[in-house]
Amino acid sequence: MIKGTNFIGSTPSKEGTAQLFANNPANGEAFPESFSVATTSEIDDAVAKATQAFQVYKSIAPAKKADFLEAIADEIMALGDALVARACGESGLPEGRIQGERGRTCNQLKMFANLVREGSWVNATIDTAIPDRAPAPKPDLRKMEVAIGPVAIFGASNFPLAFSTAGGDTASALAAGNPVIVKAHESHLGTNEMVSQAILKAAQKTGMPEGVFSMVNGGIPVGQHLVKHPQIKAVGFTGSFRGGKALFDLANQRDEPIPVYAEMGSINPTFIFPNKLKESPADLGKAVAGSVSMGVGQFCTNPGLLVGIQSPELEAFSSALSQALADTAPSTMLNKGIAESYYANRKALLEEKGVTLSGNATSMGDNRGQGLTATVPASEFLKNTKLHEEIFGPFTLLVVCENGSEMKQVAQSLQGQLTGTLLATESDMIQNTETVDALSQKVGRILFNGMPTGVEVCPAMHHGGPFPASTNGKYTSVGTDAIYRFTRSICYQNWPDQMLPTELKAENPMGVWRKVNGELSK
Incomplete structure (x- = not known):
């Protein structure tokens, strides 16, 4: 209850x-319960209890x-x-x-x-x-x-x-x-x-x-x-x-x-290389649209920035992306404030110099988010840091480069990100090593031919990135x-064995892996 x-x-x-x-x-209606806002004394009491509990809990x-x-x-x-x-x-x-x-x-x-x-x-x-x-x-x-x-x-x-x-x-x-x-x-x-x-x-x-x-x-x-x-x-x-x-x-x-x-948060740049585009630009556009619109674009790993080199294949990709987003039914966003911010921030970006709309930018007006994309020349993107900012919702901006050199400049211009994605063939990777390296320096996780939405929970995952994606x-x-x-590290020097934490005792009663004199051992 x-x-x-x-x-x-x-x-x-x-x-x-x-x-x-x-x-x-979904309907703007309030739930019947009222929730009490904590007073400063309640917060202080909670911290006092936590401080006291720590003396016991840390050693359980x-x-x-x-x-x-x-x-x-x-x-x-x-x-x-x-x-x-x-x-x-x-x-x-x-x-x-x-x-x-x-x-x-x-x-x-x-x-x-x-x-x-x-x-x-x-x-x-x-x-x-x-x-x-x-x-x-x-x-x-x-x-x-x-x-x-x-x-x-x-x-x-x-x-x-x-x-x-x-x-x-x-x-x-x-x-x-x-x-x-x-x-x-x-x-x-x-x-x-x-x-x-x-x-x-x-x-x-x-x-x-x-x-x-x-x-x-x-x-x-x-x-x-x-x-x-x-x-x-x-x-x-x-x-x-x-x-x-x-x-x-x-x-x-x-x-x-x-x-x-x-x-x-992050704009999670996705770099789309020429040889990969030639395989099936329309299918690639639909796949990216699915990632952009997943969860109404409300994932921190939403691909909010796409980067490619001007070509007929990139135009086919952009057309398929725009159409797929338009065909995706709008869905309720997390709250009214997020929906309003999405449309306001999107509108402001679309008014920036060089940005060309791809699709219908009409606001739904009922907390529902509609997917949308736009394009901008790399020359304008490189000059305008407003175009580098996250728009939280089902929106992505396609940066169109003239050549591989300009693509590398875009990678170098980015701030820290949670993820970076390479849609590429192995030959693309070999031909664009400097761009790949530039992107890898900006991100906490770099993907090869996948979509950044979806974060596996396992020991090898890193979900963080250079500032401002995260603070550390x-x-x-x-x-x-x-x-x-x-946690913090603590070093015990010349302690009696019986007084050491269990994990550091000579007999290793828990049987944990430890590094002893430079070698892993149980």
Whole structure:
């Protein structure tokens, strides 16, 4: 049952008078429940509970942490069709998409549970002592990753489950041994509360300390107070550049600056090379259109920029792309604000010098997003940085180059991106090595003959990129390495064996892989 409360630890709380309402973007109607905006005292209480919980949770046995993560997945599944219906109603996303996202959410939790049980993620590194080394003795040194403390997680608008309350940020932070405080996304208030209740139920069933998880509702002021709190040690965020950069700046103004791992979007450039185009330009145009319009263009990996060299084949590609987007029925976008921004930003770009519309640019006016493409000469694109900005929705801009040299210049002009895609033959790759290299320096993931929409959840995935795609391109928000955003390294020198963490003890009772005197060993 949805009550519209904050959860300060396991305690429902409604101290404030300010209220929020969730809306159905498909019809604009508000859901009946009102949601209490967290007060500063409620936020402070949540952080205090998390700080106290950290002293216990960071040292809980890995197997128990893993049990907790698996229990969260079980409780989410136990919510059944009610969770799917609410998430669909608050996001405008179809049932199949939400069911798939629920599966991904639970699989992420189980993936981190397996990681925690296995134990090698702590990167245990041991250099044993050489007491008789000359000219100075060598001490015994043992290093590993440990938790950092309470973490603030911001729910994402475009993934009400997989990047929100119990999404990858929360799963990885909990797996590392950190209590989590979630700030609910205002678009998914009911979904967020249902998942929060599932997490708290799992915490109770598995004996986790009070305060290991809290949730607060609210807008910008709530988020700001949370980030500024001196006991918060890191922030996870998925959303706009404006929102992520504001949190990043705020965190760096603190007396103790903290990391903000913000994934802030991308135009995900796709370079289309001549020999690949000759194979079947129309089919390629239709395939790209499917990626552009997938999820109404509301994926952070949406291919918002296409780059090719002028040719009859590129014209055929552009025509097929435009027609395929026009033939794709408009669908409800995540909320009214996103729909309005999509049409406003698209309109502004279409008014820039050299941009030529391909299709009908009429606004739907009812929160539905219609796909569209436009073209621009590379010479204009290179002069106008406004054309480099993301338009969140089913839109893509085709940059038409005169030759391969100009294509390389376009690659070199780009800012950091989450992904870059090469639609190419092997001969294209060989003939354009400098362009390929230029693109690889700009992105966190580079694809060969695929579409960037769709992010596999696995250890080899890197979902991040050079600024401004993310605030720290070294780290990923997807896959097992996401855990390292919420850890720090500590080295123990000459410690008694019985007082060392389990992973560093001489007998290696957990049997984890460790690097001992430069060699991997169990």
